[in-house]
Every structure is written in structure tokens, then in C-alpha cells.
Amino acid sequence: MKIPVDRKYSETHEWFLLEDDTATMGITQYAADELTDITYVDLPEVGAKVSTGDAIAEVESVKATSEIFAAIPGTVTAVNTALTDHPELINDDAFDEGWMIKIKVDSNASLENLMTAKDYASFLRNSA
Amino acid sequence: MTTMMTERSKMILPDSAANGDCEVSANAAAAGNAAPMELRENKLLFEKGSPGLCGAALTESDVPKVRRESAIPRELLVDAPPALPELGELDVVRHYKSLAHKVFSIDENFYPLGSCTMKYNPRINERVAFMPGFAAIHPYQDEADLQGILELLYRLRTYLAEIAGLPEVTLQPAAGAHGELTALMIINAYHRSRGQNRHKVLAPDSAHGTNPASCTICGRDALSIKSKSNGRVDLDDLLAKVDEDTAALMITNPNTTGVFDETIADIAEIVHAKGAQLYLDGANMNAILGKTRPGDFGVDCMHYNTHKTFSTPHGGGGPGAGPVAVAEHLRPFLPVPQVVKRNDGSFGWDSDRPQSIGKVRSFFGQVGVLVRAYTYIRSLGCDGLRDVAEKAVLNANYLAARLKHKYPMPFPPPYAHEFITVPDFHDSGVTELDLAKRLIDYGIHPPTMSWPIHHCLMIEPTETESLATLDQFVEVMLTIADEVDRDPNLVKNAPHTMPVKRLDEVAASRKPNVRWKP
Numbered sequence: 001m002k003i004p005v006d007r008k009y010s011e012t013h014e015w016f017l018l019e020d021d022t023a024t025m026g027i028t029q030y031a032a033d034e035l036t037d038i039t040y041v042d043l044p045e046v047g048a049k050v051s052t053g054d055a056i057a058e059v060e061s062v063k064a065t066s067e068i069f070a071a072i073p074g075t076v077t078a079v080n081t082a083l084t085d086h087p088e089l090i091n092d093d094a095f096d097e098g099w100m101i102k103i104k105v106d107s108n109a110s111l112e113n114l115m116t117a118k119d120y121a122s123f124l125r126n127s128a
Numbered sequence: 129m130t131t132m133m134t135e136r137s138k139m140i141l142p143d144s145a146a147n148g149d150c151e152v153s154a155n156a157a158a159a160g161n162a163a164p165m166e167l168r169e170n171k172l173l174f175e176k177g178s179p180g181l182c183g184a185a186l187t188e189s190d191v192p193k194v195r196r197e198s199a200i201p202r203e204l205l206v207d208a209p210p211a212l213p214e215l216g217e218l219d220v221v222r223h224y225k226s227l228a229h230k231v232f233s234i235d236e237n238f239y240p241l242g243s244c245t246m247k248y249n250p251r252i253n254e255r256v257a258f259m260p261g262f263a264a265i266h267p268y269q270d271e272a273d274l275q276g277i278l279e280l281l282y283r284l285r286t287y288l289a290e291i292a293g294l295p296e297v298t299l300q301p302a303a304g305a306h307g308e309l310t311a312l313m314i315i316n317a318y319h320r321s322r323g324q325n326r327h328k329v330l331a332p333d334s335a336h337g338t339n340p341a342s343c344t345i346c347g348r349d350a351l352s353i354k355s356k357s358n359g360r361v362d363l364d365d366l367l368a369k370v371d372e373d374t375a376a377l378m379i380t381n382p383n384t385t386g387v388f389d390e391t392i393a394d395i396a397e398i399v400h401a402k403g404a405q406l407y408l409d410g411a412n413m414n415a416i417l418g419k420t421r422p423g424d425f426g427v428d429c430m431h432y433n434t435h436k437t438f439s440t441p442h443g444g445g446g447p448g449a450g451p452v453a454v455a456e457h458l459r460p461f462l463p464v465p466q467v468v469k470r471n472d473g474s475f476g477w478d479s480d481r482p483q484s485i486g487k488v489r490s491f492f493g494q495v496g497v498l499v500r501a502y503t504y505i506r507s508l509g510c511d512g513l514r515d516v517a518e519k520a521v522l523n524a525n526y527l528a529a530r531l532k533h534k535y536p537m538p539f540p541p542p543y544a545h546e547f548i549t550v551p552d553f554h555d556s557g558v559t560e561l562d563l564a565k566r567l568i569d570y571g572i573h574p575p576t577m578s579w580p581i582h583h584c585l586m587i588e589p590t591e592t593e594s595l596a597t598l599d600q601f602v603e604v605m606l607t608i609a610d611e612v613d614r615d616p617n618l619v620k621n622a623p624h625t626m627p628v629k630r631l632d633e634v635a636a637s638r639k640p641n642v643r644w645k646p
Contacts, residue, residue, distance in 0.1 A: 034582065039637035062633040063578060087638070 001029055003121055004095050008114035010071045011123065015095065016111055023072055023103045023111070027059065030124055032094040035061035038087045043079040043100060050074060050103060057100055059090070071114055074105040172644060173223055177215035184217075230627070232573055238597055240527075242546040242576040242586025243336070243384055245414050245436035252507055253439060253500035262499050267491040271476050277495065278475035281467045284502045285451070291413075291513070292430055292453035293421025299451050299498055300463045300489040303443075304411065307431030307450025308342035308378070310463065313485045314454060315376050315405045315429060316346065317461040321483060326375035326404070332361050334385055334580040336409060339378045348375060359385035359539040361395055370402050380409040381425075382416070382544030384580045386524065386588075396426025405429060405458075413437040414590070415521055415545035418514030428455045438501035449497040463488045519591035520545040523598060527589055530602045534609040538581065546588035548581065553609075556616040560585050563608060565630065566622035570604045 003009075007017040013031035017024045032038065040060040050056050055067035056076070080099050083089055090098035115123060196205060215223075233239075239246040257263065261276050271278070285297040301307040312329065319326045329343040332353045340350035351369055354362040361379070370377065377399045382388040389395070399406045408422045408430035414437050422430050434440040434449040454462060464484045465477035477492075508516065521544055528537060528547045535549040551563055560583050564574030576586040589598055611618050623629060 037634040037637075039634060060637070062637055 001033075002095075003028070003117045005117040007095075008071075008111040008116065009120035009123075010069065010114055012069050014068060014071060016071055016114060018105070018111055021105055021107075022077065023074065023105050024099050025068075025070070025101050025103065026099045027066075027068065027090065027094055028120070029094040031066075032090050032098070035059065035066065036063045036091075037061055038090045041083040041087045041090070041100070043081075043083065044076050046076050046079060048076045050076060059087075068100065070103065072103060072105050072111060073109050074103040076101055077104045078102040173213045173215065173220070174211075174644065176219060176223065177213045179214055181214045181216050181219075183215065183220060237571050237573060238589075238593065238601060239573040240575050240587045240589050240601065241573060242386070242548070242588040243411065244442070244576065245411075245433075245545070245588060245590055246442065246573070247414070247436075247439055247590040248592040249439045249441055249500070250504065250507065253503045256503040257496050257499045263496070271474075275475055277499075278467055278477075279469075280502050281492065281495070281498060282469055282475050284498055284505070285467065287502075287505050288432060288451050289453055291417065291421065292410075292427075292432075293423025294427070294430070294453040295423075295456050296459050296462060297451050297453045298462045298466065298488075299449065300487070300493045301431065301450040301452055302489050302494050303448035304409075304431055304433040304436075304450040305338040305342060306488065307433075307452045308338055308407075308409065309345055310450075310485070310488050311407055311429045311431055311452050311454075312342055312346040312348065312376065313488075314452070314458050314461040315407065316348075317483065317485050318405070318458055319375055321461075324403075326373050328369075328371070328374045329376050329378060330366070330369055330374060330404075331378040332380075332383065334359070334383050335378060335380060336384065336411060339380075339409060343378075353377070355383075355385070359383065359387040360389045360391055363391060363394060363398065366395065366398055370399060370404060372402055374399075374402055374404040376405040376407045376429075378407045378409055380411055381422075382412045382546075384412075384586070385539055386543040386545070386547040386586070387539055388415070388544050392425045400426070411436055412545060415517055417517040418510060419517050422453075423455065429453070429458055434497055434501040439504045440497045440500040447494045447497050449494045449501065451493075451498075461485055465492075467492070516591050517545075520589075523589040523591060523593060524587070526595075527587060527598055527602065531605055534606055535585075538584075545590070546586055548584045548586050550581065550584045553612045553616075556612050558612045558616050558619050559583065562619045562622065566608050566611070566619045567604065568623040569625045570608075572601065572604060 004015075007015050009015055009028065013028045014025055015028050027035075038059055038061045040058075042058040042060075044050070044056045048056070050070040051073045052071060054070045056070045057068035059066050059068060079101050080089075083098070083100065090100075092098065234246050234248055262280075265274060265277060281299055285299055288297040288299075289295060298310070301310045316326075327349055328351055329340075329346075329348045330351050330353050331339040331343075332355055334355050335352075340352075343350040353369060354365040356362045360383075366377070377395070379389075379392070379395065381392055396406050405428040406426055408427040410422075410430045410432045413432060417437065429452065431450045431452045432438070434451065435442045440449065452462075460481060460483040462481065462484060463486060464479040464481050465487075466479075466481065467475065468478040469475055505513065521542075524543050524545050524547055525541060528541055528543055531549065536552050537547060537549050539548065541547075551558075551560055553559075553563075560577050563585065564577050567574050574585075575588070578584065579586070589601070608619060618624075621629075
């Protein structure tokens with residue numbers, strides 16, 4: 001499984017890609033594969049304030065419903081509305097087309113406590 | 129198709145199953161005969177019948193006719209009568225008989241559904257529940273006329289208290305999850321009585337989904353505690369998370385991975401040291417009936433699932449009962465009214481409990497279900513209930529021991545009343561879902577799947593199955609393992625013997641069509 005090195009990862013299988021002051025987030029391909037076919041995505045309102053650890057979205061598959069957690073504080077600036085009609089985009093391409101939320105991160109917030117791609121890969125190996 | 133349905137009633141051995149597959153395709157080919165049959169069976173009542181058909185001949189009414197406009201406000205009147213199906217009695221009987229034959233039940237087939245304790249419901253339960261003194265009474269009748277049922281309810285609550293090792297029980301909650309909610313409300317009321325409002329409720333990551341759901345409904349935050357690699361609670365993680373804002377730890381013991389957590393006394397001590405309460409999800413009481421009592425291992429509060437432990441019917445959303453047992457310090461908060469025995473020996477209701485959380489269910493709970501639980505307890509007696517636990521545990525460990533060479537188990541034995549296997553057929557691409565579907569072809573209900581750990585099957589035979597049935601199940605499981613080696617597609621495309629095969633769950637979820645329209 002390919003794990004992009006340009007971003008950071010949480011233990012709850014979200015990815016965060018920080019560009020300037022905006023973090024794009026989604027769930028990892030591993031999470032998407034484990035959930036199997038995703039049937040519904042509940043996204044936050046644009047403009048919503050989020051704090052680290054908040055459950056800000058929900059992904060529903062034929063197998064399970066999972067909460068999606070923010071790992072960085074900030075304000076939601078965009079959500080991937082294509083997912084409303086095509087939640088399968090997450091299964092098809094979790095790291096790109098299946099992105100979920102863009103967050104304008106609060107100043108001096110960082111992704112330092114998240115895992116690198118290498119750490120996440122070994123995290124997956126150890127938890128499997 | 130009808131002939132295929134009857135084959136489910138026994139576990140089919142490999143050869144006959146293969147024949148079954150052929151027959152299905154032969155039937156499909158001979159569409160001339162099979163298709164009309166199938167169409168008739170799959171019709172809804174609304175699609176059957178024809179105008180004017182009727183199941184009963186009613187005599188002319190002797191009540192004077194009233195113009196409907198004079199009795200009902202005009203805006204509530206419709207122009208035409210509702211489009212109800214019109215059928216003769218025989219058509220209706222055949223319709224429901226045909227549906228009944230399609231139902232998969234413990235009365236016909238082995239049902240090793242882990243976590244749900246699908247034990248046989250003895251017929252005596254039904255016989256007693258249908259006795260007129262229990263079935264033909266009304267809660268508004270005078271107490272003096274209800275002494276029989278009141279005595280039964282009083283006795284049942286004392287038996288359940290004895291089994292729990294806790295002093296008092298409420299019979300009001302209408303289901304296990306309702307029992308959880310009731311218990312959490314009691315715990316909240318207890319903390320509030322001490323001037324505290326505690327926000328957190330902890331539960332291990334192997335907990336039933338109802339645990340965090342009950343916390344949320346109760347306005348509390350659910351927090352997950354890690355399990356160790358042997359399936360037990362990670363005490364370090366518990367120590368790190370339990371604090372003065374923790375209302376309770378909800379624990380299932382034996383837990384959903386089928387292991388009894390021997391550190392339960394340590395867990396109780398850790399929880400109590402912070403003033404939090406230890407709550408037991410009683411889903412798995414079947415394994416410890418009469419062997420150990422939750423009150424003796426530090427539990428403050430617990431619920432029973434009468435359908436799992438005391439052989440009342442699994443409702444499919446229908447009536448259940450989730451009695452809650454509490455320790456001495458929680459008694460003042462129990463729901464009212466409580467059934468009591470008065471000094472003169474009569475039975476009645478008592479609502480004098482000022483700190484009570486109030487009523488959680490109309491009238492006195494699901495009385496018909498409680499009668500069945502009472503009957504089960506009385507027909508087995510103390511020794512019989514202990515024997516339930518012994519046989520349930522023995523049966524599970526027997527299956528585990530016979531299956532372990534082909535079906536790897538992540539947690540070491542001994543197990544309680546159920547066990548988990550994570551089948552390793554990755555090279556063939558066969559998943560736990562495929563195995564579950566293939567079991568259907570052999571007339572066995574699939575076990576619980578993919579929970580509480582990824583890619584697992586959770587198997588619980590219960591005490592009600594004979595050695596012969598257990599051996600047949602082992603043979604089927606080993607046969608399927610061989611099939612995976614020989615012909616994985618046979619397993620991947622299962623079931624082959626059912627009127628419907630794999631449903632399109634994705635389409636069903638994404639584009640649900642839940643209402644029939646003419």
C-alpha cells in the first residue's frame with residue numbers, strides 16, 4: 001500500500017497535508033479499505049471552528065460508521081462536496097480525490113505530534 | 129425453490145451441498161416450471177388478491193348509520209377508502225406460512241452467534257406465559273386481583289439480585305440497552321446526590337456498541353480503554369484515563385473476546401479509588417451463572433439481557449427486558465414503582481423513594497418476557513443454572529480445541545462461553561464474510577463477524593447444543609477450510625442454496641428504497 005510522504009498521519013487513520021496555513025484532511029487508504037464500500041459522508045459546515053480531538057465528520061460504510069477527528073485547531077474553509085453524491089471517491093482514491101475537509105489552521109498550531117508516512121507504516125504493521 | 133428451502137433444516141454434508149448447487153442451476157434452466165412458483169412466493173399481500181375478495185362474512189350492522197360528515201371534521205375525511213389488500217383467509221394463511229418457512233430460527237438450525245447467546249427457548253416458557261392469570265390481566269386492575277403476577281415479579285427480582293450478588297433489582301427496563309441507560313441515570317443521580325457532576329464514562333475498546341451509545345444518550349462523554357494483546361483491559365491505560373470526572377467504567381466480563389478478565393478485582397479497586405462506579409454489561413452472564421457473582425467482584429451496578437441469559441425470545445426489535453441490579457448505595461435511586469412484599473404478606477407497588485430517577489417504562493416493564501425468565505430460572509433451579517454456565521463454557525472450549533488447527537485464535541484459551549477466530553485464508557482472497565455466507569449453505573447461521581476485532585468470527589455454541597451438533601459444526605467448518613484450498617470461488621460466491629444470493633448492500637445503503645409503492 002502506498003502512503004504519501006508529503007503529509008502527516010494520526011493513530012485514528014486520518015491524513016493531514018499542510019500547505020501554507022491550510023491543512024487538507026481525509027482518511028487513509030488503509031482506513032478506507034478496512035471500512036469497505038463507503039455509503040455516506042457527513043461533513044462539517046464551512047466556517048465551523050474545530051479543536052484538536054474533535055469529531056468533525058462521519059463516514060459510513062456497509063460495515064461500520066466511523067467518526068473523523070481533527071488533529072489540529074482551526075476553521076473549516078472548504079469541504080469536498082463531491083463526496084455527497086460520490087462517497088466511493090474515498091474508496092477509489094483516499095489520498096487525493098477523496099479528500100474531505102480543508103482547515104485554515106490557527107497560528108502557531110502544528111502537526112508535530114502526528115506520524116510521518118514511515119511511522120504510520122510501522123504503526124500499521126504493529127497494529128495488524 | 130421451495131425444495132431448496134427445506135434442505136436448510138439440517139446441516140448438509142459436502143456431497144449433498146454440491147448436489148444442491150447443481151439443482152439450483154437446473155431449476156433456473158427449467159424456467160418454465162420454476163419461475164411462476166417463485167413469482168407467486170415473492171409477491172406482497174398488496175400485490176395479491178382482487179377487489180371484492182374477503183376473509184369473513186359480516187352480518188348487517190344493527191348500529192344506526194351516521195353520516196361520516198357529521199361525525200368527523202371534513203378536513204380529516206378522505207375521498208376513497210384506503211387501498212388495503214382484499215384476500216380470502218386461505219390466501220393470507222398461505223402467504224404468512226410461506227414467509228414463516230423462510231425465517232431462520234434456532235428451532236430449526238444451529239445458530240452460533242457470538243455475543244448474542246442464541247440459546248433455545250424452552251416451550252415451557254411459552255406455556256406459562258400464556259396462562260390466563262398472566263396473559264389475560266391488565267395493569268389497571270386492582271392490586272388485590274393481581275397478586276399472582278406481583279408475587280412472580282417480586283420473586284424474580286429477588287432471584288436476579290441473588291444471582292448478581294447485589295441487594296436490589298428493578299425489572300422496568302425494556303431491553304438490555306435500556307437497562308444500560310437506566311443504570312447510567314442511577315449512577316448520575318448517585319454522583320449528583322454527593323454534589324458531583326461527572327462527565328466521563330469509560331469502556332474498553334472491546335465493549336458492545338450500546339455502551340458508548342448509552343453514555344451519549346445519557347449526556348456523558350464515552351472514552352475508550354485499550355485492551356492488551358491477551359484480550360484483558362490494559363490497566364495502565366485505565367489508570368491514565370480514570371479520574372475524579374469519571375462517572376463509571378462499563379465493563380463486560382467475560383468480555384466480547386470470550387475471555388474472563390481475572391484482573392477484575394484490580395479494575396474495581398482502580399475505579400473505586402477515584403469515586404467512580406463499576407458497571408457490568410451482563411451480556412455474557414451465561415458463562416458465569418452461579419459460578420461467580422458480579423457483586424462479589426466489585427460491581428456496583430449491572431444489567432441482564434433476559435433474552436441471552438434466561439431464554440426469553442430474541443425480539444428482533446420486539447419486546448425484551450433488561451433488569452438492572454444495584455449495590456446498597458445505589459438503591460435509593462432505583463426507578464419507581466418497585467414491586468414489594470408487604471408486612472401482611474401481600475404484594476403491591478411502592479413509589480416512596482424520594483431520590484428515585486422516576487419511571488423508565490410504562491406500567492411494570494415487559495411483564496410477558498419477565499414471566500418467561502422466571503419460568504426458566506424456576507425450571508432449572510440453582511444447580512441447573514450452574515450447569516448452564518458449565519456446559520456453555522465446555523461447549524465453547526470443545527469447539528475451539530477442535531477448530532484451532534485450521535482456524536487461528538488470537539487469544540489463548542481457556543475461553544468462557546464464546547471464542548474468536550481470525551481465519552487466515554488471505555492467499556485465496558477468502559474473507560470472514562465469505563466463510564459466513566458459505567455456512568448458510570450448510571444450514572448454519574453465520575457467527576458474529578468482523579467484531580470486536582478486524583476480520584474475526586465470534587462463535588458461541590451455547591449450552592443447549594448436543595455433542596452431535598457440535599461435531600457436525602466442526603465437520604462443516606473443516607470442510608469449508610478444505611473448500612477454500614480446493615476451490616476458493618465456491619466459497620467466495622456462496623450462498624448457493626438460498627432464494628437470494630449476495631445482496632447489493634452498497635446500493636441498498638446509497639440508494640435505499642424502503643417503501644413499496646403500487
